[in-house]
Amino acid sequence: MSGYHANSGRHFTVEVEDDTGGVKKRKFRSRAHANPLADPQFEYPVSPDCVDWSVLYPELCGEAKTMPRPVEYADIGCGFGGLLVKLGERFPDKISIGVEIREKVASYVDQRIKALRNENKGRFQNISVVRTNAMKCIANFFVKGSLEKLFFCFADPHFKTKNHRRRIINRNSISEFAYVLKEGGFLYVVTDVKELHDWQVEHLNAHPLFEKLDDDAEKADPCWDLMFNSSEEANKVERNEGSKFGAIYRRISLAEAVARREKK
């Protein structure tokens, strides 16, 4: 352990708690950053028909090894899985998936989910995690218009200007997220870094296929509290008494987007 962990940058502090049946976080420490623009160092499916979902959702797929319906909620950059677990509990009829690029962190979440499944028979079968690069490979996993909700919680801010194109929300990646989200689907962003929040809001506002919900609609959304309070990052921000900024966007159809543009 001594040669391995880095003390620089946004590094996850480790609490050696006995959470979720003995899976200790400290064995899964890893760097907080991963370069999403680098060529993936892992396999990813050629297309959504190639994905073997029964590896992730064995009970749901059952004997036939086919999914009853496509995945509905996706947490991009799920970190240690806090939001994912809450999504699984709050929406038992919806299939949720966490996408994480860091190998060790994805393994941790997998172990955590397996432990939860073991302890609570029949529950938590609707959540799973996959290790992949959401910026590059999201279309390889999800069929067009199949997701209902996309979450981007406490994304890596990539402060330097030269790294801004690595930010998960940028003008090119938004088109791909709009592709996998169905019309009328929702996209949630929350962060504690004001500059990143401004960037995300600016880019999502500028993209024709997304429309920001107004303040009342945002507060009324069932996932508004969830995204602010569920993940480990959120709890860390609370402890450090930081402030959080969030927004919800709705994916509109092409026809609606073109009509809006013409109105302007």
Added chain:
Amino acid sequence: MSDSQDAAKSKEGSKDEQSSWQDNCHGVSALAIKRLIKFAHCKDKTLLIYGGLKTMLVADCSTGSLMELEQSHTERVTSVTVGKDKEVMVSGGNDKRLVVWQLPEMKVASKTVTDKKVVSVVLDEERRRVVFAEIAGEVFQKPIDDLDSKAEHLLGHISSLTDMRISPSGSRLLTSDRDEKVRISNFPHAFEIEAFCLGHTELVTCIETFTLAEEELLLSGGADGSVRLWSVKDGSLLDTYMIDPAGEEEEGEDGQQADSQPLAEEPKTWDRFAAGTAQATAAVSGRMRRRTNSPAVVALAYCPRLSLAACIIENQREVLLLQVSGKELKELNRVEVDQMPVGIEIDDVEHEGKAECFMLVAVLDDRPKLEAFRVEGGKECVVKKIDLKSSKEESKIISAFACLSEEMSTRQEESHKASGQDGSGQYFQKRRRHTEPGFKQYQGKAD
């Protein structure tokens, strides 16, 4: 104790990842050697354009000689497109320049500079715009009459772009990238992705689009040794032609996992299938994919009248001719060439009232030259080689080919090996970080 074991295992894991990561560079050399050779059809004559290493060479097929051109491009021209009205042509190249030419005199109408090297240019007829794709992954558009105005961003890939086309109807923009994808975007609303063509297992080197039997189709060649036929409407794969069937994995059998290549020797003790490990990601990904020994497709060309696709393959001195028919690709013929092929064009040229199909292959070992063939359609697809030196007097067209070929070989700056020394190959190569552990042992690794 267990902690130090974990640390050791994590280092092992990262080494394995590095070796499979390096495999990702397959196909880069094919991208670097590709050269442009294309017929430009004007109103009453045809021009033949060659994108040389430092300049563009143009031969006039009606006079049978080379055309004098204004100084315009200083590096390799990668793409040329002719407007439907046949009066204007736009060229873009590695010198980060776009030049608009007046056909048929080939007079420079205007020029402009782009941010990055231009991979492909297409024309949007309706709105009179030039759409150009930059190597870094962004696609922009500019009005053709006002090239100095600010470029409007149309779409971008999270990867380098390798080729771009616009569908015959002008309603779809097709872009291929280094991440094995071809993206079909709505045009002009390119922010809306209509479909992805997913199927290639290595980077896509070239695409061609055409209409066949009232359907818009797309042909793509990849570094995985396959030429694939797709439907532009929904991005579905219609047929695949594998150049080297010997190495083929099981295709089309769902749920069956092919024999895994050993991605990581030892499963980590904490859980064999914990989501992050190589086994887990491979298990979720279904079939195994990488076939890094397959020959890469360098370039494709399509002849609409005969529905023939011609493609050249890296390190193979032959041209592959495929018959495209609605839903299928079928190998018709293989034509041998003397040297390494780097560019291909197959198209009809009007000749004394009738259209004759010529196939031109730009070949390069030490000095580039052209090899010309006459192609007759039909079941056997007879291909006759034209000896450029002796048949020079036969017709103006052949004399044009011969002139161009001679000019190509005699130009001083053209002489070098077929290894893409103009730097674009380097761009596509992954830049390795020098601080990574174990970097030195992978330096200079040949395969």
